[in-house]
Amino acid sequence: MGKAKKLLIIASKGTLDMAYPPLILAQVGAAMGLEVGVFFTFWGLNIIRKDTVDKLKISPVGNPALGMPNILGILPGMTSLATSMMKKRIESIKMASIRDMIKECKELGVKFYACSNTVELMGLKREQLIDEVDDIVGATAFLEMASEDAIVLFI
Numbered sequence: 747m748g749k750a751k752k753l754l755i756i757a758s759k760g761t762l763d764m765a766y767p768p769l770i771l772a773q774v775g776a777a778m779g780l781e782v783g784v785f786f787t788f789w790g791l792n793i794i795r796k797d798t799v800d801k802l803k804i805s806p807v808g809n810p811a812l813g814m815p816n817i818l819g820i821l822p823g824m825t826s827l828a829t830s831m832m833k834k835r836i837e838s839i840k841m842a843s844i845r846d847m848i849k850e851c852k853e854l855g856v857k858f859y860a861c862s863n864t865v866e867l868m869g870l871k872r873e874q875l876i877d878e879v880d881d882i883v884g885a886t887a888f889l890e891m892a893s894e895d896a897i898v899l900f901i
Contacts, residue, residue, distance in 0.1 A: 752896040753780045754888070759901065760792025762802040762832055762844070763809075768793075768901045769847040776854035780897075784851075785888050786879075787861035790901075791868065793844065794858060794876050800845060803829040852878050859883045 753775035757768040768784050775782045792798040806812050806819035806828040818824060836843075842850065851858075860875055862884045872882060892898045 750895050750897045751781060752891070752894075753782045754892045754896050754898045755782070755784045756888075756898070756900045757784055757786045757790035757793060758788050760789035760798065760802065762804045762829060764790075764901065765793045765802055765844050766841075766847070768899075769844065769851060771899060771901075772851050772856045773847065773854060775897075776851065776856050782851075782855070783857040783859055783891060785859045785861060785883075787864045791860060791864055791870070791875075794848075794860060794879050795870070796874055796876055799848070799876055800843075802844060804832045848876065848878050857881075859888065861885070861888075 753771070755768045755771055757765075759765075768790075772782045772784050786794050792802060803825050804812075806814055806824045807816055809819070809828075812819075812828060814824075819828075848858075857880045858878055860870075860879050860882045862882045865875075865882055872879075875882075
């Protein structure tokens with residue numbers, strides 16, 4: 747078997763800190779000449795929903811990397827505080843916003859797919875997704891894409 751020609755990423759989480767990994771990997775893969783597709787499922791759809799893409803938050807509960815006890819994470823305002831702190835860090839290193847990363851991915855030829863089952867489950871319509879979404883596909887279509895010469899990552 748030869749070197750993989752495709753990179754397929756499953757984005758299953760929709761928080762600010764979990765939106766960056768699939769987009770960064772998609773950008774790098776496309777820049778390396780791979781055919782790249784990102785399949786957004788369950789809460790990962792928040793990354794490609796018009797009403798949530800610019801409002802992603804980071805949860806301090808169950809997130810030990812933040813360095814605060816879980817009990818503090820449940821206090822009112824802690825999600826807003828953690829999100830604000832993360833956004834300040836992102837800005838301080840001049841990292842692109844999620845919206846800008848999506849645009850850069852599209853410029854590199856990355857394809858974005860919404861999971862049809864999850865779209866239906868959440869009662870969403872195509873017009874509620876950002877324009878950069880290429881298609882709404884099911885698991886069968888995704889697995890067909892992944893069947894040959896593909897690196898598949900679940901995030």
